Amino acid sequence: MTARPLRIAMIGHGFMGAAHSQGWRTAPRFFDLPAVCDMALVVGRDGESAARAAEGLGWARSSTDWRAAIERDDIDVVDIVTPGSSHAEIAIAALDAGKHVLCEKPLANTVDEARAMADAAHRAAARGIFAMVGFTYRRVPAAAFARDLVAAGAVGTVRQVRASYLQDWLVDESSPMTWRLAKDSAGSGALGDIGAHAVDLAEFITGDRIASVSGTLETFVSRRPLGTASRGLTAEASATEYGEVTVDDLALFSGRFESGAVGSFEATRFSTGRKNALRVEVAGAAGALSFDLEDLNSLGFFDATAPPERQGFTKILVTEPEHPYVSAWWPAGHMLGYEHGFSHQVKDFVEAIVSATQPTPSFADGLHVQEVLAAVEASALAESVWTPAERRD
Template sequence: MEKQLHIGIVGYKFMGRAHSNAWLKAPLFFDVPAQPILKVACGRHEPALKEFAQKWGWQETETDWKKLISRPDVDIVDIALPQHLHYDIAIAGARAGKHIFCEKPLAMTSQQAEEMLRVCEENNVKHYLNHNYRRTPAISLAKQMIQEGRLGRIYHWRCAYQQDWIVDPAFPLTWQLRKETAQAGPHWDLNSHCVDLAHFLVGEIATVTTLTTNFISERPLAEEASTGNLQAQSKGHEKGEVTVEDAALMLVQFKNGAIGSFEATRFATGRKNKLSFEIYGSNGSLSFDLEKMNELQFFSLEDREQEQGFRTILATEPTHPYMKSWWPPGHIIGYEHAFVHAAIDFITAITEDKAIEPNFDDGLRIIKVLEAGLASAETKQQVSISQPELILS
């Protein structure tokens, strides 16, 4: 009989849909070592939850995540929720022996992240943190090229994650704009992706210096049922305080001597979801833009001088990571496919009992950088990642 892995998902909005699609598509395109079974979906609002479950093929529904975790027929707990809800569910799931597939950022503090990692390790469960952009074929190719020495010694990292969905002052005060539910603004949410990619491609960060700012200090209160999406509705004229930053700029020095910059903002008018990075080394350079996610720009000093220049690599050939299971060369893939790649790798990690990255250890190291960034912005000093006494709680 084919091995099966039964999944219980907590959360059914944006990330719930993205994760459901990944579990469904994974065995359709890849040779999976175990069949993912969409067993039970969990959420607070039963009518919307049942509609979600019916549409995406979840066999059952549950409104209490503790009951989901206690079920013996659930092997994987998929946490597709905002970050302030990750800690309790991940801890309980790991103690119940469930493998944990968790959205980013990992937690609200490094203390939470440390405990989440410890409990998962003590209970010998697989833990995965869904920084899905690592599994974009072009970025996976960039990693291979760096490991092969094609860039030589890396000098510079430059990264920006730019969105514009809160430029309108009338946009309501959703959970992303409140410290108690988001911990910070784009520095926490968007920069978590950027720091993960920096760790993945360049190396560990040693020190940070950060500037944050607010452009709009108050917003209309949001309807509770609409706060999980970017088209949220305000519930009247009453306003509340924005308690996180609107934009952040961070300068870093890596342990290997490279230097880098990070920009995270939701006020980049006209930018919908632009994640871009540039890496400059002694032998060459790489450039990537998520809005052109199938392309990687590469410059090499090894080319003949008269032929040097940035060239575009279209990462759709079957020789590129993951691509042989999709379409013929030249047929591009999209945002949702990196989630499918994550699902495949997680299933493989469980069935073959091997580690997967990024995991909760990676998530902890990311949060330590983000916390150091907030401490730097508050103290207006450079902060070392190795100085926890300077990190804000």
């Protein structure tokens, strides 16, 4: 280990804060990390909530001032799990202050913000300060193994990619407004929240990048109850107070990769019955792969070079010690879960910092995803992408 621990401040808490905290707590206990991870400080807007988060999630102290946190000499790493509207300001300030930065996805709410973050990360890297964006699903062993297989030529030349992220937590029209449904705080809806994962994972597995897109966006429910939590309303008042939904509920788009491969993408929070179904299928000249986050310990593999009578998708149980990350955990067949990806994220991030190498995905990678999302939105706003199915001469 290095002589000096890495002292971490996490800005924000809640769902992603709990997941990141799990990673910081657990990774040093299962992986032989080159540095001690000191969970020094958690920062939140409300003092009481931040104090509860510190006690419950394992942080030594709490604060309500992120600016003071990044200026402290006893903080080395800033982990950002706030809504996207604050990512750029916090990340740029932290990098300029000489702190390594881990930032949740999507990198920012706009391309301009993401570009400013990538520029700040580039400047910081010249001083040995590094930044990484948290596309955690890259660290699911089956997804990482899928990338290894594609890179080894197991599916041959990639021709087609299908990626979808299906959830249903907004199907109920009476579900209240949250920050994720407001463009000024979230940037976009399903497109940025979960579509970003579909884009990044498809590119990660194939080793290819999306060059152009054509898409459409849809908002199914335009108004929602404000709810009592955000406005301090009574239950009776919350039933009559509504807020406007200013982001998409569904994103559908086609993409053409730099290699010439073609992809289809879907991101929705209105897929009734689907809870967290991130799926990627890669079809190549010599075979195919399929990954499903709701069955995250396995990978489907089709070998098109096998004799016809023996062809069919094979289910590979990705729990062997030879598989990515798995050797640190349990015996073969003992399953991993959602939270393990965050431990793997910490492992890779800490190792990169100590070895003074750029961790991936970088802020430049996050900027690229933001550019893809912006291109989808621009395409959806351009009426020319719609061609009538029936001619009316």
